[in-house]
Amino acid sequence: MTELRGPVRIVGAGLIGTSIGLALARLGVVVELVDADPDNALMAERIGAGSRLVQIEPQLVVVAVPPDHVGEVVAEQLAQTGAIVTDAASVKSKPLADAARLTGDLSRYVGSHPMAGSERNGPLAARADLFDGATWAITPHETSAPEAVELVRRLAEASGARTVELSVEDHDLAVARVSHLPHLMSALAAGTLVDAPNSHLQLSGQGVRDVTRIAAGDPKLWTQIVSANSAALAGLLEQIRGELDRVLVALGKEEAAEELTTILGQGVSGAVRVPGKHGAPHIDLVTVLVTIPDRPGQLARLFADAAASGANVEDLRIDHSPARPVGEVELAVKPGSVDQLVEVLTERGWVVHR
Numbered sequence: 478m479t480e481l482r483g484p485v486r487i488v489g490a491g492l493i494g495t496s497i498g499l500a501l502a503r504l505g506v507v508v509e510l511v512d513a514d515p516d517n518a519l520m521a522e523r524i525g526a527g528s529r530l531v532q533i534e535p536q537l538v539v540v541a542v543p544p545d546h547v548g549e550v551v552a553e554q555l556a557q558t559g560a561i562v563t564d565a566a567s568v569k570s571k572p573l574a575d576a577a578r579l580t581g582d583l584s585r586y587v588g589s590h591p592m593a594g595s596e597r598n599g600p601l602a603a604r605a606d607l608f609d610g611a612t613w614a615i616t617p618h619e620t621s622a623p624e625a626v627e628l629v630r631r632l633a634e635a636s637g638a639r640t641v642e643l644s645v646e647d648h649d650l651a652v653a654r655v656s657h658l659p660h661l662m663s664a665l666a667a668g669t670l671v672d673a674p675n676s677h678l679q680l681s682g683q684g685v686r687d688v689t690r691i692a693a694g695d696p697k698l699w700t701q702i703v704s705a706n707s708a709a710l711a712g713l714l715e716q717i718r719g720e721l722d723r724v725l726v727a728l729g730k731e732e733a734a735e736e737l738t739t740i741l742g743q744g745v746s747g748a749v750r751v752p753g754k755h756g757a758p759h760i761d762l763v764t765v766l767v768t769i770p771d772r773p774g775q776l777a778r779l780f781a782d783a784a785a786s787g788a789n790v791e792d793l794r795i796d797h798s799p800a801r802p803v804g805e806v807e808l809a810v811k812p813g814s815v816d817q818l819v820e821v822l823t824e825r826g827w828v829v830h831r
């Protein structure tokens with residue numbers, strides 16, 4: 478059995494590299510931090526993700542640099558060390574092709590991709606629990622050694638994730654659907670707000686926040702991601718262009734209302750297919766709205782009271798009402814625990830709406 482003993486060298490101490498370092502530090506694995514930007518390596522070291530200098534040869538190297546540089550860094554690390562090498566890039570075909578142009582033997586390399594992140598970047602955005610409960614794709618290529626695949630699986634599990642194995646090609650098709658297209662859609666929707674008057678923006682509610690959150694991701698990083706996956710994305714974008722034409726033709730025409738309902742119904746059918754947290758199948762959750770005073774300690778009290786009811790909070794949203802000294806917290810729970818939750822919260826003085 479291949480155990481993850483360390484040291485693990487992380488090249489690229491940004492959001493993802495530093496988060497992996499922090500997750501491994503929880504288990505006491507020795508981590509070496511390397512970055513082209515010395516300030517980032519220093520920052521990652523200061524927040525406890527590892528050390529900039531480790532004298533022992535790494536067992537595993539994790540390349541967490543932007544996708545355009547992954548292939549060259551993978552080839553470099555294979556040449557400089559006897560370690561198993563993986564990367565965390567959001568696309569898998571291009572880094573593999575780039576590395577293959579630079580080195581003959583890729584048996585110690587296995588690509589991987591943690592499916593968790595943030596719209597923020599750099600070591601200061603890193604979190605030790607970023608990958609807890611997340612899915613981590615492992616994408617062996619034809620010559621990946623089985624022990625290399627096993628060690629990368631250990632890395633993902635040590636970081637708190639559950640693993641899914643896919644081919645390189647299938648991975649890129651999958652992320653085009655579940656990550657890259659949603660990102661482009663979010664950016665396009667958010668882009669229409671740039672010139673919007675403030676009087677319009679002040680009507681923003683949770684819907685527009687949901688749709689635009691991921692648009693805040695680093696444009697330079699996302700240019701590399703979507704460009705490297707252009708073939709898989711092109712088909713989906715053609716499909717969306719066709720759907721947009723259907724919407725434009727149908728909008729506002731009484732006789733085309735059914736067409737519009739069909740398109741919107743497709744959205745409902747697609748949305749329920751997105752798996753729930755921890756990769757579990759989608760379950761319908763019930764939401765309960767609680768009004769909370771905008772004062773320190775209120776959220777902690779609400780969570781303690783929710784826990785006392787026996788309900789597990791599956792999801793959470795907080796909405797601040799402008800110009801009101803209260804917030805609105807939406808707790809999502811399984812249908813079986815909602816009655817007890819409402820009863821206990823009401824008993825304890827919370828204003829609850831279902």
Ligand SMILES: NC(=O)C1=CN([C@@H]2O[C@H](COP(=O)(O)OP(=O)(O)OC[C@H]3O[C@@H](n4cnc5c(N)ncnc54)[C@H](O)[C@@H]3O)[C@@H](O)[C@H]2O)C=CC1
Nearest residue numbers: 489491492493513514517541542544566567594595598599
């Ligand atoms: N941002 C996200 O939510 C996710 C990103 N990823 C992937 O993880 C990788 C890293 O992304 P982030 O951590 O978000 O970016 P980041 O910008 O936070 O960090 C990248 C780090 O790599 C360093 N770097 C760049 N070129 C280098 C080189 N040649 N040698 C050494 N260091 C170098 C930078 O100085 C920076 O510290 C990317 O390949 C991305 O596709 C994967 C999952 C989620």
Ligand SMILES: O=C(O)C(=O)Cc1ccc(O)cc1
Nearest residue numbers: 567591592593594595596691
């Ligand atoms: O912020 C989110 O919800 C994400 O989905 C983050 C993310 C960004 C890029 C990836 O390659 C994987 C995950």
